[in-house]
Amino acid sequence: MSNAQDSRLNTNFVEQGARKRIEYVLDSGSMRELVTPFDRVISPWLEVQGIVPQFDDGVVVARGAIDGKSVIAIAIDGSFQGGSLGEVAGAKIAGALELAVEANQAGESIAAVLMFETGGVRLQEANLGLAAIAEIQSAIVALRKLQPVVALITGPVGCFGGMSITAGLCSYLLMTREGRLGLNGPQVIEQEAGVGEYDSRDRPFIWGLTGGEQRYTTGLVDDFFGSDVIEVRNKVQEYLRKGVPDTFRSEAIQSSLDRLKNVDTQHQITSEAAREIFAKGASL
Amino acid sequence: MNTAAIKTDTVKTHRGRVWFDLLADNMMVHEGAVPSVMIANGNLAELPCSLILVQPDKNNLYPRAINGEVGLLEGWALADAIHNIVSKDAESEQKSAIIAIVDVPSQAYGRREEALGIHQALAAAVSAYAQARQAGHPVISLLVGKAMSGAFLAHGYQANTILALNDDGVMVHAMGKAAAARITMRSEEELDQLAKTIPPMAYDLKSFATLGLIEKFIDVSSADAPSSKDIELVQILLADALESLKGDTQITKRLQGENRGASRRVRELLRAQWKKAEPNL
Amino acid sequence: MDTFHIVRPARKAPINQTLVGYVGSGDLEVMIDNSDSPQADIYIHSSSSAGEQRWLALIERIEANQPLPMMRMDIHDFSATPGVIRLRLEQALEQALTKEASYE
Numbered sequence: 001m002s003n004a005q006d007s008r009l010n011t012n013f014v015e016q017g018a019r020k021r022i023e024y025v026l027d028s029g030s031m032r033e034l035v036t037p038f039d040r041v042i043s044p045w046l047e048v049q050g051i052v053p054q055f056d057d058g059v060v061v062a063r064g065a066i067d068g069k070s071v072i073a074i075a076i077d078g079s080f081q082g083g084s085l086g087e088v089a090g091a092k093i094a095g096a097l098e099l100a101v102e103a104n105q106a107g108e109s110i111a112a113v114l115m116f117e118t119g120g121v122r123l124q125e126a127n128l129g130l131a132a133i134a135e136i137q138s139a140i141v142a143l144r145k146l147q148p149v150v151a152l153i154t155g156p157v158g159c160f161g162g163m164s165i166t167a168g169l170c171s172y173l174l175m176t177r178e179g180r181l182g183l184n185g186p187q188v189i190e191q192e193a194g195v196g197e198y199d200s201r202d203r204p205f206i207w208g209l210t211g212g213e214q215r216y217t218t219g220l221v222d223d224f225f226g227s228d229v230i231e232v233r234n235k236v237q238e239y240l241r242k243g244v245p246d247t248f249r250s251e252a253i254q255s256s257l258d259r260l261k262n263v264d265t266q267h268q269i270t271s272e273a274a275r276e277i278f279a280k281g282a283s284l
Numbered sequence: 285m286n287t288a289a290i291k292t293d294t295v296k297t298h299r300g301r302v303w304f305d306l307l308a309d310n311m312m313v314h315e316g317a318v319p320s321v322m323i324a325n326g327n328l329a330e331l332p333c334s335l336i337l338v339q340p341d342k343n344n345l346y347p348r349a350i351n352g353e354v355g356l357l358e359g360w361a362l363a364d365a366i367h368n369i370v371s372k373d374a375e376s377e378q379k380s381a382i383i384a385i386v387d388v389p390s391q392a393y394g395r396r397e398e399a400l401g402i403h404q405a406l407a408a409a410v411s412a413y414a415q416a417r418q419a420g421h422p423v424i425s426l427l428v429g430k431a432m433s434g435a436f437l438a439h440g441y442q443a444n445t446i447l448a449l450n451d452d453g454v455m456v457h458a459m460g461k462a463a464a465a466r467i468t469m470r471s472e473e474e475l476d477q478l479a480k481t482i483p484p485m486a487y488d489l490k491s492f493a494t495l496g497l498i499e500k501f502i503d504v505s506s507a508d509a510p511s512s513k514d515i516e517l518v519q520i521l522l523a524d525a526l527e528s529l530k531g532d533t534q535i536t537k538r539l540q541g542e543n544r545g546a547s548r549r550v551r552e553l554l555r556a557q558w559k560k561a562e563p564n565l
Numbered sequence: 566m567d568t569f570h571i572v573r574p575a576r577k578a579p580i581n582q583t584l585v586g587y588v589g590s591g592d593l594e595v596m597i598d599n600s601d602s603p604q605a606d607i608y609i610h611s612s613s614s615a616g617e618q619r620w621l622a623l624i625e626r627i628e629a630n631q632p633l634p635m636m637r638m639d640i641h642d643f644s645a646t647p648g649v650i651r652l653r654l655e656q657a658l659e660q661a662l663t664k665e666a667s668y669e
Contacts, residue, residue: 017587032561035553037584038598044546045482050566052610052641054588055596061554063561070563079589087484091550098536098551099558121433123468126458127495128484130433131538132547134441138535141414162437162458168407183403183434184393191463192393193348209399220401249404250411253367256360257317260400265345274399 013232014154014178018060018075021115024229025236026064026073033062035092043086045125054080057088061096063110067237070110072100078117078157085118085163086125090132097139104146111147111240112140114170115154119185120161133162140169144248148172150239153179153212154227160185169250172239173220175212176227181220182210197268208271218278220249298352299429299453299508300387304337306515307385311335317361320344320352325369325380329523332380334369336362338388338439348394354435355392359405362439366412370419379421381526382413386440387429390460406438413442422529424522427498428507431456444532445499445525447518448489451507456492483543496541499525568610569617573624575605578634583661586653593642593650595657605633611642623647627654634662 016024023031035041037055046053058080062073074093076083085093093114100110121129143149151170153159155178159167164183167173175181184192186200199205208214216224222239225231263269263277304322305313311326311333320341325334340352349355354362366382373379392402417423425431425440427448436456440446448454458464465472479486483494492498502521504514539547583597600606609620620640627633638657642650 027563030563032563034557034561035550037594037596038582039553041546041550041553045484047566047610048482049478050612052566052588052612052643054594054641055584055639063558063563065563065565068565070565077587079587079592087544087546088550091547092554095551095554099554103558121458123459123464124482125484126464127456127486127492127497128544128547130437130441130456130458131495131497134437135535135538137410137437138414138417138442141411142418162434164403165406165410165434165437168401168404169411181403182398183391183406184398187467188463189393189395189398191466192390193395197348197393198395198398209395218401220404248411250363250408253360253364253408256405256408257357257364260356260360260405261318261345263345263396263400265347265396269396269399271399277400 011229012227013229014156014176014227016229017079018077018115018117021075022060022062022064022073025113025233026062026066026071027068030064031062032064033060034096035061041088043088043125045086045128049124051124057086057092058083059089059092061092066113066240069240070108071113071240072096072110073113075115076118081122083118083157084120084122085129085132086122087128087132089122090129090136094132094135094139097136097143101139101142101146104143109147112143112149113236113240114149114151116151116159116163116167117157118159118161118163119157120163130162133166137166137169140166144169144171145244148240148243150174150236152232152236153181154232155179158210171245171248172222172242173249174223174225174235174239175215175221176225176232177212178227179212180207180210181215209274214271214274217275298339298387300337300352300385301339302508303426303428303510304335304385306510307518308335317364318357320349320358321361321365323365328381328519329526331526332378333383334380335383335385336365337385338362346392346394346396348397349392352388353390353392354388354406354409354438356397356400356402356405359402359409359438363408363412366416370416370421373421379419381422381424382416383522384423384425384440384443386425386427386431386436388432388435388439389430390432391434391438406434409438410442417442417444418533420531420533422526424525426518426522427454427456429453432460433458442535444529444535446497447500447502447521447525448498449507450489450501450503453507454489455487456489456497457487461487494541494543496538496544566610566612567616568608569620571607571609571617571621571624573605573607573628573633575603575633575635578662580634580636580661583657585657585660588641588643590643591645591649593640593645593653595653596639597657597661598637600635600637603635605636605638607638607640609640609642611640613642613644619647623650623654627651627658636661
């Protein structure tokens with residue numbers, strides 16, 4: 001697939017669509033999309049609710065090479081339904097990862113790169129979105145033992161809901177300054193817990209807690225860098241070359257429990273306090 | 285021998301705790317890394333088995349997690365409990381079964397939770413359950429109450445098999461109805477109306493089952509105060525579920541659900557196109 | 566959401582599979598694919614309240630420059646303005662008729 005000329009001049013990764021993001025991280029000319037828009041597998045649940053569908057359901061899956069190594073690359077399109085996952089979008093991700101597990105078990109060598117731009121479950125397909133996320137998570141836990149699974153959160157949407165849990169399962173988690181990572185979206189927390197707990201309109205506050213820089217400083221992600229496409233591409237290559245890590249972030253059980261049991265919860269937390277709490281214990 | 289003290293009134297009436305206590309009658313019960321996570325080790329139909337529960341703890345260090353929500357501590361404590369079971373059986377051919385007793389109203393919503401990485405705590409629990417299953421531990425979820433959203437992902441959704449009491453108090457959903465209504469800009473009545481024709485939107489268990497997610501409904505005389513007959517039936521069905529797994533370590537049987545046609549179709553297409561898309565290295 | 570099927574006379578011309586745009590607020594995706602029928606079949610899903618007449622008028626304006634090729638065209642519109650719609654339609658047709666197979 002060739003580049004459209006206008007976006008070739010634009011080198012900010014954050015501004016690229018899902019298909020273009022994959023094209024930028026893959027070795028030139030190696031991208032082969034699976035279940036393309038021309039396969040017309042649209043959501044079976046949106047039209048009946050009066051919602052205009054998109055031909056790729058907001059997820060692009062492709063095989064290709066990075067640095068000469070075979071990979072499956074998956075990108076969520078944050079501009080369609082907020083990057084939310086419904087049945088088809090979720091099945092594209094889970095199914096591709098399941099095939100990658102199968103191929104690796106059969107002796108092939110295929111790593112994974114995931115580009116998240118998602119609010120989590122698509123509420124119009126609620127339980128099927130949630131089910132698909134569980135299936136994606138299962139596949140990642142199986143695949144990361146065999147191959148590096150590199151996840152990238154660059155923004156503008158960020159990575160929320162059940163997919164933030166998915167991000168926490170990956171071998172390596174990379175963010176840019178524009179990226180945000182959190183379980184519950186700001187509005188949901190404000191609705192559930194009140195504006196005193198979480199002010200969804202206070203952008204500096206939210207960025208301070210969930211933005212890429214804070215997540216890196218608190219050890220919840222592996223790297224933090226700028227959003228120039230060359231830089232993003234180099235970082236993805238660098239982490240793929242690291243291979244399967246000795247341990248995963250999700251296995252730091254004892255140190256996490258020790259740290260969390262010693263938090264002063266009498267006072268509300270700040271981003272500075274969070275940094276101190278993480279600086280005290282062993283890094284995750 | 286049931287040694288764990290029942291701590292508060294909230295716990296006493298917590299449906300999850302009621303079922304946990306009755307099913308753990310002949311098991312060794314102990315608190316997990318925190319009081320809100322309980323573990324019982326023993327046997328079910330002669331097979332080694334552990335029960336795991338998340339319950340309310342009014343003294344929870346984290347105030348947004350006192351009502352049985354899966355919070356920061358609960359996520360990591362679930363991971364801890366499961367890892368202990370897995371490492372105990374690491375050298376053994378016989379992998380004990382893990383049964384998640386599920387009655388979780390939600391994940392914990394709060395500022396501390398986000399600041400200290402609740403997504404990572406829940407990932408730890410998901411990871412532990414998935415690894416246990418993939419290592420050959422049969423994992424079964426027994427839904428006795430709410431199984432909501434992120435809380436269910438962390439505690440129960442990685443099971444090989446999901447069983448549910450046939451009761452109105454049992455509910456699985458991606459988001460509570462009130463919040464879903466606000467976010468989709470619909471009224472709760474409109475949501476109910478939609479749910480009638482759109483099974484993944486529905487809050488009732490029968491619709492949920494058409495998605496391939498529930499293996500069996502269990503009819504009991506009372507979900508809140510189960511009789512000894514109810515407990516006996518659940519024990520038999522849990523044993524049946526273990527028996528019928530026959531070494532399956534996957535969750536793919538869910539895809540056979542009536543309303544999962546698109547999930548199957550996407551996978552068929554991916555498989556058909558896979559080889560041809562192989563890169564030339 | 567409204568759906569329309571508009572059929573227009575078309576000329577025989579080789580086309581490339583093309584996809585432009587996306588279904589985000591104020592935008593639309595336009596997909597052009599090969600078709601066996603000797604006409605231009607245009608299938609529209611639109612969340613705007615504008616009716617079939619406006620779509621027909623937009624298409625006629627594009628036809629004024631050059632007749633449409635035989636094709637199947639799908640439009641998924643998320644309340645785009647007429648200006649954006651016209652831009653996307655022209656972009657899609659240009660790619661379908663002149664460039665190598667391309668979509669982004």
